Ligand code: PMV
């Protein structure tokens with residue numbers, strides 16, 4: 208019996224976090240090559256297993272598996288089929304993005320939705336486009352009451368460096384409540400996902416604080432501090448940074464990322480915790496720009512380094528501070 212295997216990678220925000228929660232704002236998000244795997248094969252009844260949990264599940268309501276179960280229901284509804292009418296399968300998900308029981312914070316609780324959709328698209332030979340997978344995953348998460356921007360889903364679905372412009376999630380949620388899934392999927396939700404091709408060589412580094420942070424809780428904590436000025440200033444700098452990445456303007460990349468970092472620092476003291484402050488301060492005197500990534504309060508920070516010797520110095524400074532290098536890649 209054939210087993211199909213698919214993967215999804217991680218993601219990290221480069222710029223635009225928190226602002227992206229407001230429709231029409233833009234964020235730059237980078238794919239991270241650390242993967243989760245799903246294996247799917249024919250079975251007599253639906254069986255689910257994820258190495259996040261001790262036990263497997265079927266389609267009986269189960270809080271551990273509710274997101275995977277809802278994703279399967281979304282796909283069946285989209286195909287206009289009942290669960291019973293779909294050939295059954297065994298779905299096995301492995302590759303927790305964590306070490307010593309601490310999550311990296313490069314995936315998201317939502318990324319398992321994308322992985323499940325990719326697995327079933329392959330299993331049923333549906334050839335779903337990245338755009339359809341993005342909509343189906345977002346549909347599922349909105350239905351589950353997720354409070355995120357879906358920027359993570361955009362990046363993980365496209366597996367690339369993207370500029371994501373967010374859609375009005377309340378509006379789409381109201382369509383979901385009143386219209387058929389086919390109608391909702393056929394509509395223009397008003398988002399944009401643009402793949403960015405950076406035009407200069409630099410090192411991209413990920414520093415892991417080893418302090419798990421829960422985005423959902425951070426959003427609740429920080430959201431009320433978001434002001435129109437924060438949104439306007441962040442959007443300005445994100446667009447400047449996007450342009451500078453594509454034209455290869457190092458100085459502008461650095462100044463724009465410094466400004467979005469300062470804006471996050473001013474938004475809430477919860478974002479830059481002590482380790483993230485250290486992660487950023489390690490750029491001092493180097494041809495490097497570092498910042499917190501995503502919701503902050505722990506998880507990861509990122510850096511761009513424009514000089515290979517400085518890359519080594521930065522890594523050493525991070526190591527000395529107990530910050531773990533999770534990823535080092537050449538951008539462009
Ligand atoms: O911490 P992360 O990588 O999950 O990023 C969260 C980014 C926020 O803008 C704070 C929330 C969101 O869903 O966009």
Ligand code: MG
Nearest residue numbers: 312501502506
């Ligand atoms: Mg996070």
